[in-house]
Structures are given as structure tokens and as C-alpha cells.
Amino acid sequence: MSGVLYAEDCGVNSSALSQAAATEMLDHLNPDVMVSTERVGRNENGIYYNMRGRDYGMGRARIDLLFDEAMVRGIPTLAVGDGGNEIGMGLVSDVVKISVPFAAPGDCPCGGGIGATSGADILMTAAVSNWGCTAICAAMAMRTGDARLIHTPKMEARMLEVMTANGLINSADGIIDGHVDGIRDTTHIALAELADAITRKALL
Amino acid sequence: MSGVLYAEDCGVNSSALSQAAATEMLDHLNPDVMVSTERVGRNENGIYYNMRGRDYGMGRARIDLLFDEAMVRGIPTLAVGDGGNEIGMGLVSDVVKISVPFAAPGDCPCGGGIGATSGADILMTAAVSNWGCTAICAAMAMRTGDARLIHTPKMEARMLEVMTANGLINSADGIIDGHVDGIRDTTHIALAELADAITRKALL
Structure with missing residues (x-):
């Protein structure tokens, strides 16, 4: 394989x-x-x-x-x-x-x-590893000219929801929620939005 | 007065x-x-x-x-x-x-x-004047220690909605929508989210 x-x-x-x-x-x-x-x-x-x-x-x-x-x-x-x-x-x-x-x-x-x-x-x-992954997706989209490779805010939101639904813990607070590395879910979705907007505009 | x-x-x-x-x-x-x-x-x-x-x-x-x-x-x-x-x-x-x-x-x-x-x-x-205003609000919140001065993503969303409802144009495209300086509304809301999250954490 x-x-x-x-x-x-x-x-x-x-x-x-x-x-x-x-x-x-x-x-x-x-x-x-x-x-x-x-x-x-x-x-x-x-x-x-x-x-x-x-x-x-x-x-x-x-x-x-x-x-x-x-x-x-x-x-x-x-x-x-x-x-x-x-x-x-x-x-x-x-x-x-x-x-x-x-x-x-x-x-x-x-x-x-x-x-x-x-x-x-x-x-x-990266300041947060997930953000580094978002940047890698943006770079891949730029290299290939394919916007489908962008990690969209919708995908980020879904990922955090699925992870939470499956019991992954927010290790900073010791509870199960969508926070990552002590940063609330809405901020991670916002980061994906910025990367998406910048990449999509560059691909026009 | x-x-x-x-x-x-x-x-x-x-x-x-x-x-x-x-x-x-x-x-x-x-x-x-x-x-x-x-x-x-x-x-x-x-x-x-x-x-x-x-x-x-x-x-x-x-x-x-x-x-x-x-x-x-x-x-x-x-x-x-x-x-x-x-x-x-x-x-x-x-x-x-x-x-x-x-x-x-x-x-x-x-x-x-x-x-x-x-x-x-x-x-x-600022890259976008509105973002500069968001930063000023964040600085005022930091100086005074008062989180109520933060320009929240909810306030940004409401502002863009009210402006659009009152007919302000998106000058980059010549139409009425929530885009500012050629950048979509969701990106401006994301920017406010980042400023809010950073400022609120610093005020803890």
C-alpha cells in the first residue's frame, strides 16, 4: 500500500x-x-x-x-x-x-x-500546531492553484465539533470542549477564516 | 457641551x-x-x-x-x-x-x-482603517482594565448589518453588502474575534 x-x-x-x-x-x-x-x-x-x-x-x-x-x-x-x-x-x-x-x-x-x-x-x-496545519493547507492550495485544499472555517468548526463529540479533552482546562491549547473554538475558526480569505483572494 | x-x-x-x-x-x-x-x-x-x-x-x-x-x-x-x-x-x-x-x-x-x-x-x-479602530478599542480596554471597551465580533457583525441595512455601499464592488475595502464581512468579524480573544486573555 x-x-x-x-x-x-x-x-x-x-x-x-x-x-x-x-x-x-x-x-x-x-x-x-x-x-x-x-x-x-x-x-x-x-x-x-x-x-x-x-x-x-x-x-x-x-x-x-x-x-x-x-x-x-x-x-x-x-x-x-x-x-x-x-x-x-x-x-x-x-x-x-x-x-x-x-x-x-x-x-x-x-x-x-x-x-x-x-x-x-x-x-x-507555530504558535498553535493546528494553525501550522492550516497554513500548510493554504500553501498546498497556492502551489497547486486548487482552492479545494483550503482548510475552511466550516471545516475547522466541524473538526472541533466532531473531536468534542468523540470526547477529546481540552487539556488546558481538563474538560471536554472545543478549546485548543487554551484558546476558545471561535478563535480557531477565525484563524481559518483569515487563512481562507487570504488564500482564496490570492487564487483569483 | x-x-x-x-x-x-x-x-x-x-x-x-x-x-x-x-x-x-x-x-x-x-x-x-x-x-x-x-x-x-x-x-x-x-x-x-x-x-x-x-x-x-x-x-x-x-x-x-x-x-x-x-x-x-x-x-x-x-x-x-x-x-x-x-x-x-x-x-x-x-x-x-x-x-x-x-x-x-x-x-x-x-x-x-x-x-x-x-x-x-x-x-x-492600518491595512484596513476599521481594524485600526478595533485595535484602539483593544488598547483602551488594556489601559483601563475594562473588557467592556473591547470591540467584540458580535458588535462588528451588528455594525456591518446595520450599515448594510442603511444602504452604505461596498465601494470596491459598487454594491450594498457587508464587505469592507474589498474584504468579506466574515473576515472582519474574524479579525474582531482575534482582537477580542487576545485582549480578554490579557485582562484575566
């Missing part, structure tokens, strides 16, 4: 089995490209930390190993992140260590920081 | 009578501050040009004379503009002449350009 493998689709839940699973999965799927957004990667001690320096790797798929294996194989990888602890941020680990809370050596219980070690062929940083 | 005099409220329709009317009006109202947004001012030859270099001064109140008189009297003036032909832009006339279409000497039928000669104590330039 040849296609896009979305990192969030994978169900590898044990560090011990992850490397073998990553190898097998890539053998089987042989993807054309791999895209990760805001997906945590292990730090230099193999721990998965959230932005507040808390180990939250329990039961979590080791998607970063999948990306590391993809890079070894020369499969193109694109990673989007906003906090320093995501896949891809290994490319800018020096900056993460001095700029991000809980990222300096010794900031975390393991003796390291939250910064991820995994890189990517292309790293896109 | 002491209060805010909104430029758009004035009904002075003849250049010949305008200076006397401006004097009388300021004598009577004695405003604390005067605010102008996107209001055309005369060029160096006394002509009122739109952004395409067309004389559209016919039947138009000479509000710029009111602001000139206010500055002579030391009444604080604030002007917002986005095109170079508005009250306040006289402060940056050199930049307008070399940066704005139809603003260089000789670009207009009178031999001059569209650039306005009137200044202001404070000039705020």
Missing part, C-alpha cells in the same frame, strides 16, 4: 514492542510521506513529557519511533509542533532547551528536559 | 461655507477630543480624491477643515487611515507620495496626487 500514514492512527502501546512494530508497519504500508502534528516524542532519557514536565507516556503509542524509522528509510517526513516536546523538535533542541519551560537539563524528574529528540525532514513551528 | 465629536456626524456641504461652519461648530461643541477614521482630506490643490484618483468631493462635508481648526485650538485629534487620502495622512505625506498609487505629483487631473494635507496629533495607519 502506498499512501499517507497519519501518526495518530497508530496503536503501538508498549515501548518494548514499538521498534519492531514500527519496522513491520512501514514494511507493510510503505507510505509516500509521513505527517505528524503536535505528537509527543521521547526526550533524551526515553521519557514522554507534557508541556508541564509531567511524564504522560503511560499507554501512549511510540509514534516517534515510527518517524525515526521512516527517516532511516528515506521516507519524507513533515512535523508540526508548538511546544518543544513534539516529534520534529529534535531539529531545534538547542533553542528548545533555552527557550521553553521545563526544557532545560534538570527541569524534569528524569534529570533531562521535555524537549523531544526526534527530528523530521521538515519541521514547522 | 463637552464630549466626543465624531467626524462623520457633520453636515457641512460647501467648501465656501466650511471654514466658518468649522469655527462655529467648535465654538459651540468645544469637544474634548476628535476622532476621524478613513475620512477623506483635501490634497494640496484642495481636491478630494478617492483611492483611484477620482474627484469625489461633490456634496461631501469638509471634515478636514474641522480637524485643521481643532489642531489650531489645541483640541486633541486622532486619525485612522489606510490609503493616504485620509485626514491625518498629511503627517506622512512624503511616504504616501512614493508608496501609494495615484499619490505622486501629476498622478491626478489637478496636477497633484491623492495624498491628504491634513495632519493629526496621532495618526494610526
